Amino acid sequence: MTQVLHIVGGGMAGSEAAWQAAEMGVDVIIHEMRPTVSTFAHQTGNLAEMVCSNSFRSDDDEQNAVGLLHWEMRAANGLIMTTADAHRLPAGGALAVDRDPFAETVTAKLRAHPRVSITDQEVTSLPDDGHWIFATGPLTSPALGEAIRAETGSDALAFFDAIAPIVYADSIDMSKAWMQSRYDKGETEEERTAYLNCPMGRDQYEAFIDALLAAEKTEFHEGETAGYFDGCLPIEVMAERGRETLRHGPMKPVGLTNPHAPDVKPHAVVQLRRDNALGTLFNIVGFQTKMKYGAQTDVFRMIPGLENASFARLGGIHRNTFINSPTLLDAQMRLKSKPNIRFAGQITGVEGYVESAAMGLLAGRMAASEIQGRDLPEVPKDSAMGALIHHITGGAEAKTFQPMNVNFGLFRPVDGLKGGRRGRKDRYKAYTDRAKTEWQTWLDQC
Incomplete structure (x- = not known):
């Protein structure tokens, strides 16, 4: 048999x-x-x-x-x-x-x-x-x-994972954003321009952190405690650990030069990575979140270049069993x-x-x-x-x-x-x- x-x-x-x-x-x-x-x-x-x-x-x-x-x-x-x-x-x-x-x-x-x-x-x-x-x-x-x-x-046993949002490419303001991989890494021009970058000045960054901390978040069910996998922390949880945490994490401004203002060093940079072959969708790198949907659109549109962003998918949080x-x-x-x-x-x-x-x-x-x-x-x-x-x-x-x-x-x-x-x-x-x-x-x- x-x-x-x-x-x-x-x-x-x-x-x-x-x-x-x-x-x-x-x-x-x-x-x-x-x-x-x-x-x-x-x-x-x-x-x-x-x-x-x-x-x-x-x-x-x-x-x-x-x-x-x-x-x-x-x-x-x-x-x-x-x-x-x-x-x-x-x-x-x-x-x-x-x-x-x-x-x-x-x-x-x-x-x-x-x-x-x-x-x-x-x-x-x-x-x-x-x-x-x-x-x-x-x-x-x-x-x-x-x-x-x-x-x-x-x-x-369980921990919680968060999902990052996805943005429609044609809703991104390219007069503020630009395409570049950190340190121009890659063997081809396509690889060296694999990421879309949105720069922030100091005041913009501080206002963004304030909004993250104040935004309405998804609440856990009664009896659940939120343990996160460190590789997938929601950005607002990272912000709660210190105002500079994001600037030294997913928003670090190193290895990038803004062609719209080459003499101005950004205080922080939000990166987006192509999500499909057509280049019509971009996900916001490292921006997993447990913010409620309305808060997400308000907060993420504070990012220079994403003021009029349309979202193919917003972020969210879910329970993982192991x-x-x-x-x-x-x-x-x-x-x-x-x-x-x-x-x-x-x-x-x-x-x-x-x-x-x-x-x-x-x-x-x-x-x-x-x-x-x-x-x-x-x-x-x-x-x-x-x-x-x-x-x-x-x-x-x-x-x-x-x-x-x-x-x-x-x-x-x-x-x-x-x-x-x-x-x-x-x-x-x-x-x-x-x-x-x-x-x-x-x-x-x-």
Whole structure:
């Protein structure tokens, strides 16, 4: 009898898990409740819909841990990365994606795969038999979240994510704004002009901070406490930490020259990044927010160049669910109390599109190998994949476990290299060289 792999959730992790398992010869059913059951953040029923941002962050595979993760996923024929490359937008050294065609292509490729079928059935319980991967992500449905809580015997952990607004390009005043990447970074003119910049003088910045702090915010439900992932803080929360916080964060004015006033150094700069290939939409970089909609339009139109901005989407905030993976999962990402079930993606406590897809890639390969009765070699700890999975399945301190991006702090030291800031470039290059060798050797053995 043919054994089927069931994957619950069709986001980054679920889509990648399905692709990897199907490519290994295993029949897969993706259970994606959308569009029958909608969520706060999603707008379509497509698989791998990008919600919070359209960026996969740095693509530097020699000096950046997430860029190294990109490289490892490409080497493993990852669906998410190959599709992202096909729908790439200019973004300097980052990998930004034309989000709608990206999701449409992922959906089309999975629907066309002879070993993949997709159903919009909502799964609300944890099955006792069969092979399952739960990759429901941060927006796990309430019913399934309750089933997970009941099985694990503890409250579901959670943090909050905020979404940045998107502006129509033709509503931006280009007599005040200009196109330039910081420090003119990029190999082509398109990359060197990947960002749209809106400058602020000191008085404009101070007035903007005052408005942020005074704006009406979305309130949490009774009993909820707001813990945020530091990589996705609402701008008003950053402003509450100090009036200069934004000016040293997403609004830093460095590496930019305003061609409208080249002799005037801006006190702060708001950057927007192209959100689609047509260049008709731009998202405001780092401007995640929990302000109410009316307040958003008033506050964001204080930004020079955005006085008459029209918004394709306003920002918002949503609750993210994740489990205490170091306590609950084994090294194969299986739920210890129900080994027929694996978890993958952001619900495991990794943070970011790339990290979520990477854990889906591993879960899909692990589940397919188990179904086929094959032993999969241990994921090398010195690869980016290995560093990340080791962190969530035992390397992290369970009592203080929080969502984590991939970073070189998760990697074992490289012998023979001196530490400290002076040796950082050499150290990172040593990490990535070692990781690439280990990862390719692992792939050759699989």
